[in-house]
Amino acid sequence: MHVLIVDDDEETLELVASTLRREGHRSTPATGPEEALRAVAAGEFDVIVLDVMLGQASGLELCAELRRREVQAPILFLSARGTVGARVDGLDAGGDDYLPKPFAVRELLARIRALGRRGPSLRPSVLRAGEVLLDFTARKAFVAGREVPVTAREWDVLRVLADARGRVVSFDDILERSWGEVSEKTRASLEVIMSRLRRKLDAGSERGLVRTVRGFGYALELEP
Template identity: 40%
Template sequence: MVDDHARLAQSVARVLRREGMAVDIAYDGTVALERTAEVDYDVVVLDRDLPGVHGDRVCHELTREPLRTRVLMLTAAGALADRVRGLTIGADDYLPKPFAYPELVARIRALGRRTQTALPPVLTHGDLTFDPAQRVASRGGTRIGLNPKELAVLEYLLGARGRVVSAEELLERVWDAATDPFTTTVKATMNRLRSKLGEPALIETVPRAGYRL
């Protein structure tokens, strides 16, 4: 999330985190370019009128290489010419301010899906099913009450299709840069998720490697 209006950036981040997304915040274009050089983000929500490096320049830098990162321009400049300009310089989508949070979330999810290997609309593993659009998980036809982070971890494991996923990878993809890399939050979340999914157990711990379904 890149916006020099701190309250707006923090508000958007809170909403997206409640939806189970990992969110980092940058308040100027210079920091945005530094962060995106270090982290392979799925989506960058980018204001145009930024201090340091203008948002248009940031967008150009992000899209000139064949990276998987998608760019959603989020700006007060909502005239047709501004939207055309944003899309012309490489933005994947454009949402003018003011905006509705549900629409922003839906657009980010749609862009995020475009960065990933094509997956079916409903993810399954045995009698476990997860609907990414509805954010609903069920097992044996019974809905499972999961919080946003648990849903995000489950979605990531299902998307890995049996591949071992490390705790470090989960921290990067499900949490964010503010999370202590030595935290036990991944282990604690995984334990809760295992318990809620029930028996027989579906999540395997691979010693010194990570987790897999």
């Protein structure tokens, strides 16, 4: 596996690179956006490890630019900010996973391996199902051509389900990626949100947009 490491901290670069070497993987370091963009222009990577703060530059902006350039390698964000809002910002920018600093090396490796197995990130920017259209870039939802209001948290949940491309996502995975925690309170909030989404969107889909797998999770019923 070939991993691009983008971080302005030399110690972090060396730590991640040496860890990958011990596991038999290759890595390419980049200390900022310009180096990173040159690297992806020159070759392909299986995973990109990207720090959120790159000196005066933003890792979030770099991630968005990589996605605009159709770089599809999964992106793992590293950041000293571990709040729910920071995680959501990273996922909305086009990232696939988020690991707060300081991190355990074993967890870093496990997340990189998981992203490597997942393969290229093909996140849909527009999703259609029957008369439902979800535009994730503009954050606008339409049913039969009529725009319906969708809250920020509802978009977070829809993003997680859309990324699964019709596969079932467990309750805990949705909670971890959308709220950053799994608790009775967030479980109750998820149930309320799914009920609201059904009222807003299911009428525009022949089978209903949201499918529940009782006792496990949710999935979106997508068109072939």
